Amino acid sequence: MRVRDQRNRRREVLAAGLLAVTLALTSACTGGKGDKGPGWQDGVDQPAAKASVNISEPAAGAKDVPASAAIAFAAEQAEDVEVKLTDAEGEVVEGSLADDGRSWLPSKALTYGAAYTATVTATGDDGLPATATSDFTVMKKPEKQVRIISFLGDDQTVGVAMPLIVKFGRAIPEQYRADLQRRMTVTSEPVQEGVWHWVSPTEVRYRPKEFWQAGSKVSYRVQAGGLPLGDGWYGRADLSVDIAIGPKLLMTVDNRTKRMTVTRDGETIKTIPVSLGKKSTPSSSGTMVVMEKLRKTVFDTYDELGPEDGYRTKIDYAQRLTWGGEFIHAAPWSEGQQGTTNVSHGCVNVSMANGAWLFNNTKVGDPIVVKGTERKLTNGNGWTDWNVSWAEYVKGSALPYEPAEPEADDPGISVSETPTA
Numbered sequence: 041m042r043v044r045d046q047r048n049r050r051r052e053v054l055a056a057g058l059l060a061v062t063l064a065l066t067s068a069c070t071g072g073k074g075d076k077g078p079g080w081q082d083g084v085d086q087p088a089a090k091a092s093v094n095i096s097e098p099a100a101g102a103k104d105v106p107a108s109a110a111i112a113f114a115a116e117q118a119e120d121v122e123v124k125l126t127d128a129e130g131e132v133v134e135g136s137l138a139d140d141g142r143s144w145l146p147s148k149a150l151t152y153g154a155a156y157t158a159t160v161t162a163t164g165d166d167g168l169p170a171t172a173t174s175d176f177t178v179m180k181k182p183e184k185q186v187r188i189i190s191f192l193g194d195d196q197t198v199g200v201a202m203p204l205i206v207k208f209g210r211a212i213p214e215q216y217r218a219d220l221q222r223r224m225t226v227t228s229e230p231v232q233e234g235v236w237h238w239v240s241p242t243e244v245r246y247r248p249k250e251f252w253q254a255g256s257k258v259s260y261r262v263q264a265g266g267l268p269l270g271d272g273w274y275g276r277a278d279l280s281v282d283i284a285i286g287p288k289l290l291m292t293v294d295n296r297t298k299r300m301t302v303t304r305d306g307e308t309i310k311t312i313p314v315s316l317g318k319k320s321t322p323s324s325s326g327t328m329v330v331m332e333k334l335r336k337t338v339f340d341t342y343d344e345l346g347p348e349d350g351y352r353t354k355i356d357y358a359q360r361l362t363w364g365g366e367f368i369h370a371a372p373w374s375e376g377q378q379g380t381t382n383v384s385h386g387c388v389n390v391s392m393a394n395g396a397w398l399f400n401n402t403k404v405g406d407p408i409v410v411k412g413t414e415r416k417l418t419n420g421n422g423w424t425d426w427n428v429s430w431a432e433y434v435k436g437s438a439l440p441y442e443p444a445e446p447e448a449d450d451p452g453i454s455v456s457e458t459p460t461a
Contacts, residue, residue: 091118091164098158098176105176107151107266108223108275111135111144111158113172118162128155145223148278149265152181178266185276186210186269188262197284200253201329202405203425204246204260206279211241213270217438220275223263228256233443237425237436247425247433251407254305256285286403291368293388295323295412298379300388302398312394313379315371316413317386323410324366324386326417327426330406332360333399339365357395361388361408362422368408370395 097112098105115121123144125133133156135146150156158174187209192198204226212220221236226246228234234248246260259282264275293300293314300312317323340352358369364386371378371389378389388410390398407426410417417427425433434441 087166087168089164089168089170090166091162091168091170092116093118093121093160093162093170093172095158095160095172095174098174100174100176102174102176104179105150106268106274107149107178108263108268109150109176109178109266110138110146111160111174113142113144113160115142115160115162117164118170119165120163122161124159124161126157126159127151145263149263149275150178152178152266154178182266182272182274184271184273186212186264186273187276188264188279190260190262190279190281192281192283194282195284197286197403199330199403199405199407200251200285200288200290201247201327201407201423201426202252202283202285203329203423204258204281205243205423206245206260206262207243208269209242209276210269210273213241214438216268216270217244220262220264220267220269221438223267224261225263226258226260228252228258230256232256235434235437235441237433238438239420239436245423245425249430251288251426252285254285254288258283258285286405289402289406291398291402291406291408293323293408293410295325295382295410298382300390302401310394310397312390312398315374315378315384315389316382316410317366317384317415318382319414321385322414323382323384323388324362324415324417324421325410325413326424327407327409328361328366328417329423329426330359330361330368330402330404330408331423333402333404334358334360335399356392357399359399359402360422362417364418364421366422368395368398 093113093115095111095113098109111123111125113123121137121141123135123137125135125146127133133146133150135144137144155175155177158176159171161169161171163169189207189209191205191207206224217238221244224236224244226234230253232248232250232253234246236244236246238244252258259280262279265278267275269275288305290303291300293316295316298314298316300314301308302310302312335357337355337358338352339355355367356370358367360367366386368388368390370392371384371387372392374383374389375391377383378391383389417424419427
């Protein structure tokens with residue numbers, strides 16, 4: 041009993057001491073009249089922020105995060121949201137909010153194996169901020185990487201019908217195309233409505249609703265570096281290209297008159313006699329695009345037509361229109377029939393002088409419309425993007441198409457067909 045009594049007395053002394061310390065600390069924090077402490081106002085807690093925010097991806101503490109990671113978050117009652125991403129050294133990573141306002145994408149792929157901290161701050165109409173953070177680590181560099189290639193390079197000038205062509209070193213599974221397409225953006229000055237169209241699992245193209253406006257500046261980006269693309273494969277690197285659109289040069293060929301009419305920016309600048317494909321090998325009717333220009337080449341059809349019908353001929357001023365072998369080219373041997381009779385194997389024959397003139401005035405990407413022949417252009421036989429209606433073309437998008445609604449005073453914005461994610 042003595043031992044128990046002594047313990048009780050010790051507890052009473054200890055409790056009294058703690059009470060004295062607590063009272064002393066309370067007196068120091070509250071201060072006197074008119075002296076407000078650092079966490080209280082007249083003894084009342086500051087009001088909680090009206091806004092709230094949380095980061096859903098990457099999750100706090102996540103490992104092996106793809107280098108393509110976007111910061112996904114949910115903010116409630118927020119009038120302003122700021123996202124900040126820093127690396128282990130505190131360096132700020134550049135990026136931008138998505139149009140939907142619910143995710144933020146770095147301007148380039150993150151560094152493999154590096155650690156990052158994401159901070160999202162949401163502020164409501166009360167002016168009080170709410171903050172969420174997430175520390176995560178990017179995965180190591182993957183062994184299996186998909187190469188991403190653009191047909192066009194920087195600073196090229198092309199025709200008004202030029203589609204933007206992006207190819208992949210491996211087939212992209214259908215379930216991954218929408219996520220990839222969200223990372224593919226096009227901007228133009230002036231603004232023009234357009235859409236991406238999957239030609240095949242390894243190729244996607246972009247065209248505006250109408251021909252590009254002459255003199256436009258166009259930029260496109262594929263932010264696929266580190267992006268998961270199926271079966272353990274990841275995008276190798278981001279891709280960005282800046283091009284210019286030249287004058288609107290349009291070639292129109294009418295089989296009835298055997299004439300080509302060439303217009304530049306709507307004004308007729310030349311009329312050229314032509315000879316099209318004879319009945320056994322007719323030219324294709326439809327809208328085609330100049331895909332390749334060859335000052336000199338050789339047409340060799342022995343493998344295709346055999347030793348009896350095949351031929352091998354030197355050609356000047358050749359401009360490819362289809363994968364099947366239709367060209368505009370100089371044909372001095374048919375100058376006597378040009379303007380009156382079709383004698384070619386499907387090509388648009390012109391004289392040597394007119395072939396040189398066309399070659400010097402056209403660009404890759406210029407359109408040619410052929411009318412009135414016995415055969416219709418087969419879609420896929422060349423860059424036939426303009427040979428289908430706009431309604432059909434948008435069906436090739438991996439994302440639901442929503443027409444762009446740019447602001448009238450914006451001189452150049454993203455021609456983005458991607459809906460809110």
